[in-house]
Amino acid sequence: MKSNYFFKGILHVLIFIFLTVVTQIGGILYVIPFLLISNKVSKYKLKRRLFFIILYVTTSFLIVPKVAPLFGRVKIENSKNLEAHNFLTKLFNRNYVTPKMQEVLTNISLKINKESPSLKVVYLDANFPFFDGFPLLPHLSHNDGKKIDISFIYQTEKGINTNAKPSNSGYGIFVVPKKNEINQTNICKKKGFWQYDFTKYFTLGNFNSELKISEKATKNLIIQILKEDAISKIFIEPHLKNRLNLSNSKIRFHGCGAVRHDDHIHFQIK
Incomplete structure (x- = not known):
């Protein structure tokens, strides 16, 4: 049981790193559904994934273009x-x-x-x-x-x-x-x-x-x-x-x- 938690943790870390390397903001956004949606909620895995997709698309196309000029881009x-x-x-x-x-x-x-x-x-x-x-x-x-x-x-x-x-x-x-x-x-x-x-x-x-x-x-x-x-x-x-x-x-x-x-x-x- 403990080994399952360990490997799941490693997997999440790798996903975080991958999303950060490829998209810059994806890693941070990947963490947010885990903070907001408890694993005690029904179908929590599906809800986390859908939440991440919606959050990522919304942030990338609506929020980032407005914030980037503050960083000179x-x-x-x-x-x-x-x-x-x-x-x-x-x-x-x-x-x-x-x-x-x-x-x-x-x-x-x-x-x-x-x-x-x-x-x-x-x-x-x-x-x-x-x-x-x-x-x-x-x-x-x-x-x-x-x-x-x-x-x-x-x-x-x-x-x-x-x-x-x-x-x-x-x-x-x-x-x-x-x-x-x-x-x-x-x-x-x-x-x-x-x-x-x-x-x-x-x-x-x-x-x-x-x-x-x-x-x-x-x-x-x-x-x-x-x-x-x-x-x-x-x-x-x-x-x-x-x-x-x-x-x-x-x-x-x-x-x-x-x-x-x-x-x-x-x-x-x-």
Whole structure:
């Protein structure tokens, strides 16, 4: 009997940690139903779960956006030009940035849409709503509202640019280097950085395997990013920087301690 309580306690701790790591606020909200609903109440397990779901959704979509500005963050404003690739990004509160970053994203998306009205800037992970220094794992630096990942622009087999992406998460489907290009993944893994390509396990499914990167449109997207004075760094893989003939000093290699960046663009502001 005591062992059952022990393992249940461990399970609840693990759930608390998982929800905190993935959503920032989920762990704290997970505890509240246990404090308010006694285990002596009929169907208390079901009631706790339903209470948690309602509490989490209400807090994430109604309360957090109102409180985040007190911490210098705003929820990214989706528009016809700018949107999250995956609903989970919004559900898990990974779509918060500083007001300046919101301004930069809006400017970039308007430029892209003006040139190609059918295209949108599609973002992936940004930052959590609260507290500088709180890590948005598995990212190393998304902890101050000033960083964001956005997707490449892809094209169909017929060469038509599209807003669709090759993976459901936006990560893990790589634009692999050609034989004559720098293979940074091999270099890093030979040095012992085993995690360098581990995002291949986090695609959440791949239903658009026929899509290929639109090199012209993606290069233009990066150029539009670089035109924003607030930009401090852009991370993409070295072979893509060379392939797209990009030479700006703000485009840098992120180091082997991170993960490969030939499935998305990371940029940050000053």
